[in-house]
Amino acid sequence: MPEIKERGEQPYVAVKRWISWTEFPVIADRLPEIIGWLAARGVQPAGAPFFRYVTIGGEQDGEVEAGVPVAAPVEGEGDIYAGVLPAGRYASVTHIGHPEQLVSVTTDLLGWAAKEGLTWDMSEDDEGEHWASRLELYHSDPAVQPDMNSWETELAFKLAD
Numbered sequence: 001m002p003e004i005k006e007r008g009e010q011p012y013v014a015v016k017r018w019i020s021w022t023e024f025p026v027i028a029d030r031l032p033e034i035i036g037w038l039a040a041r042g043v044q045p046a047g048a049p050f051f052r053y054v055t056i057g058g059e060q061d062g063e064v065e066a067g068v069p070v071a072a073p074v075e076g077e078g079d080i081y082a083g084v085l086p087a088g089r090y091a092s093v094t095h096i097g098h099p100e101q102l103v104s105v106t107t108d109l110l111g112w113a114a115k116e117g118l119t120w121d122m123s124e125d126d127e128g129e130h131w132a133s134r135l136e137l138y139h140s141d142p143a144v145q146p147d148m149n150s151w152e153t154e155l156a157f158k159l160a161d
Contacts, residue, residue: 002093002112007156010085013038013074014052014067020060027051030066037080038068046071048137048154052085057128086133090156091118094139098148102136102155109155119160133158 015030031049038045047069055063067083076082091113095105113120121132133156140151 002091002109004118004159005090005092005156007085007087007090009087010047010069011071011073011082012050012067012069012085013076013080013082014065015079015081016054016063016065018055018057018061018063021062024064027064027066031068034066034068034080037077038070038074041074043070043074045069048139050138051136053131053134053136055128055130056134062128085135086121086158088121088133088161089159090133090135091159092154092156094152094154096150096152099136099151099153102153106155109157113157113159121158121160131158 013034015027015034017027019026028051035045035049045068049066049068052065052067053062054065057063065083069085073082073084091109093105093109093112095102122134123130135154135156137154137156138151139154142151145151
């Protein structure tokens with residue numbers, strides 16, 4: 001069952017790319033690189049790695065960040081850059097299962113919010129939906145839990161103030 005959670009600001013480092021949804025591994029496969037980049041600088045992740053859907057361009061494409069939270073701001077390098085996830089109220093739901101099932105979990109979360117009369121922190125234009133913060137947080141470590149059917153993933157979408 002979805003719930004509303006208050007989240008504080010969260011510094012992070014990430015890479016961002018506009019992709020077709022069939023190219024998702026192009027961005028997803030960068031997470032280990034980012035974690036290694038942090039480790040080489042003696043910086044530990046401060047939470048679960050995530051994908052942030054910046055722009056949903058439609059059925060075919062979107063702009064996505066692959067990010068890792070950090071305890072304090074870190075200066076980026078190359079195409080790895082620093083950012084801050086905004087504080088605020090988020091509609092959140094946790095899913096245990098294969099990431100392929102997240103499409104239906106997302107649909108359910110969006111439907112629940114509509115029934116509850118909640119408004120997203122999001123704007124729309126010809127390019128698509130621009131989200132203040134629409135996150136998939138991966139709480140399972142694939143090295144510890146290789147069975148994707150057992151992964152714990154949290155969806156957290158920022159609500160309008």
